[in-house]
Amino acid sequence: MTPIEKVEGRAIPFGLKNVDTDVIIPAKWLKTISREGLGQGAFETLRADPDNLFDRPEFQRAPILIAGDNFGCGSSREHAAWALGDLGIRVVIAPSYSDIFSGNAVKNGILPVVLPQAAIDRLMAVAATDPIHVDLDTQTVTTPFQDRFTFDIDPFRKMCLLQGLDEISLTEKSEAAIAAHEQKIAKTQPWLTPTLA
Amino acid sequence: MxxxxxxxxxxxxxxxxxxxxxxxxxxxxxxxxxxxxxxxxxxxxxxxxxxxxxxxxxxxxxxxxxxxxxxxxxxxxxxxxxxxxxxxxxxxxxxxxxxxxxxxxxxxxxxxxxxxxxxxxxxxxxxxxxxxxxxxxxxxxxxxxxxxxxxxxxxxxxxxxxxxxxxxQPAKTMEVRVEGEVGRGVTAKDVILHITGTIGAAGGTGHVIEYTGSTIRALSVEGRLTVSNMAIEGGARAGLIAPDATTFAYLKGRPYAPKGADWDAAVAYWTSLATDPGATYDKIVVIDAADIAPSVTWGTSPEDVVPITGLVPAPDSFADSSKQAAAAKSLAYMGLEPGTRMQDVAIENIFIGSCTNSRIEDLRAAAAVLKGRHKAAGVKWAIVVPGSGLVKAQAEAEGLDRIFTDAGLEWREPGCSACLGMNPDKVPAGERCASTSNRNFVGRQGPGSRTHLVSPAMAAAAAVTGRLTDVRELMD
CATH class of the missing domain: 3.30.499.10 (Aconitase, domain 3)
Known part of the structure; x- marks a missing residue:
């Protein structure tokens, strides 16, 4: 996964609330067995409208997306994160996310920034004309107009994003603890290992 | 201690x-x-x-x-x-x-x-x-x-x-307690639709919801699976219902379930898992079962729930401005006017199935409404999709498949089907579907599809009349 520290560029002032992952990437795009190329299907239903934000020249390869409350709700499809990544998005800024989406985003090097609605409203206004700067190290979002918003992030997620860490390699270091748990279960709850009668 | x-x-x-x-x-x-x-x-x-x-x-x-x-x-x-x-x-x-x-x-x-x-x-x-x-x-x-x-x-x-x-990361805990006996025509699906309408699509975000109370305890395992299935529609990643004698009776003898002495040990352990008296939740919501009617969704978020006796709401009836905008967008997509009676909404497609509502009890509830009746002329496509081959075999042993086909519905092979617009079972653009699935999102059942989430009995009632219908009118 590509590490992420500072991102500066245009931000798509999308702002909609309760955007589900079916909207981010419709089911017909889930038939792929690869992670690549899903940007084509990203927000397909919205992009059917010729005036849509995503296809405006100024937002091509914009690295930031500003969204409303409960972004990425619904289906667990990681294809949503892959599709955003393929569009060039590295940061989403919203008041809240579905739990599954924010996890998927982090695992794909996309930073989900949480800011209150008032900050979102201000950033939406700025994004219409000017770039936005996001710094993960200092946990700040700034604009060319001296706006400065700080955000919270789970320290483990921050570390994974800053270092581009592969979580599986990290977990494999806990092999002894996993094996110990398995042995304990085998002894105290043998019925947890499924066998056919 | x-x-x-x-x-x-x-x-x-x-x-x-x-x-x-x-x-x-x-x-x-x-x-x-x-x-x-x-x-x-x-x-x-x-x-x-x-x-x-x-x-x-x-x-x-x-x-x-x-x-x-x-x-x-x-x-x-x-x-x-x-x-x-x-x-x-x-x-x-x-x-x-x-x-x-x-x-x-x-x-x-x-x-x-x-x-x-x-x-x-x-x-x-x-x-x-x-x-x-x-x-x-x-x-x-x-x-x-x-x-x-x-x-x-x-x-x-x-x-x-x-x-x-x-x-x-550990989740926060939320209790949704539902107390009392449900009214006529009210099923587990109506309970969870009502809960989702009450707490909102993000009401459970960051939480695991435990469903408690006498209404939940009285549900069969099939009904409990329906309720917990849609925890995610309320934003919670997981739902929980404490295992009890109903759960154990359901599981006993299933192929991978523990056997013999292992079974007894497992039951003792499972019984010990119930929430302790005095344990606290981060959030508690209490619902009176008497307030739950056969329910239906009008919009494109699962929180957009009204009783079947209700009206399509006006966007300005919502307090929050972002919800007003979302409601206006939803109504445009759904082709609905505020103030329309839900029962006047014509339906062209019926889907009975999905991981929410495709178990034997669901099929029995739909068949009870359809028995001796036929789908309305305006209903172009109506399918019943059992949740598994074993559910299908059980339904056929009970003659439910004949009730469905005699009523003009198609009896299909098991799968996710028209829940998600991924396989050939899709709802055509601009048409409505009374669906027992879990999501009424834009395009969920196919591009341009308009979904109204309902219980299996309510889907069957809509099939009979060709419009969203209060199932109580078709019950004796």
């Missing part, structure tokens, strides 16, 4: 392999369910890194999302080809990956095949007190038998395949 704990805390504590200083825990996963859509990239990742599946014995794979629900074999038993080549390739990838990695695999033509969330409990593979994951958000379903079950993304699927664990 130990601190009183909730059901969630007890299951969590029993699965902590390691705790990090920041509170993140490495959690052991007891059961991993795998289907064809969210697993190919995970298996590809294992191959690329030279990793194996750590516990194939705790993993069960079954195809469901892409499978057409029309006949899978010809009269001679030969497999019929799947016309959509991408679907066929994805299904073939699972059929190959499962044996390659030593995983149990239920084939598309096996009697046990079905929707992964129907198959797990039905096979006794899903058990109370276990941690269950699957690359599908409706994994919340298995909380209906008291398992801590939640949907994960494909990176997490790969992580579980490789390590049988997940790195997680």
């Amino acid at each position: 130990t601190r009183p704990r909730t059901l969630y805390e007890k299951i969590w504590d029993a699965h902590v392999v390691e705790q990090r200083p920041d509170g993140t825990c490495l959690i052991f996963i007891d059961r991993h369910l795998v289907h064809e859509v969210t697993s190919p990239q995970a298996f590809a990742g294992l191959r690329a890194s030279g990793r194996t599946v750590r516990r194939p014995d705790l993993t069960l794979a079954v195809p469901d999302h892409n499978l057409p629900t029309t006949a899978r074999q010809d009269a001679a038993g030969n497999r019929l080809p799947i016309a959509d080549l991408e679907s066929a390739a994805q299904l073939a990838a699972l059929a190959q990956n499962a044996p390659d990695f030593g995983i149990r695999y239920i084939d598309a033509v096996a009697a046990e095949q079905g929707i992964v969330h129907v198959v797990g409990p039905e096979q006794g593979f899903s058990l109370p007190g276990t941690t269950i994951v699957c690359g599908d958000s409706h994994t919340a379903c298995h909380g209906g038998i008291g398992a801590l079950a939640f949907g994960i993304g494909t990176s997490e699927v790969e992580h579980v395949l490789a390590t049988q664990t997940l790195l997680l």
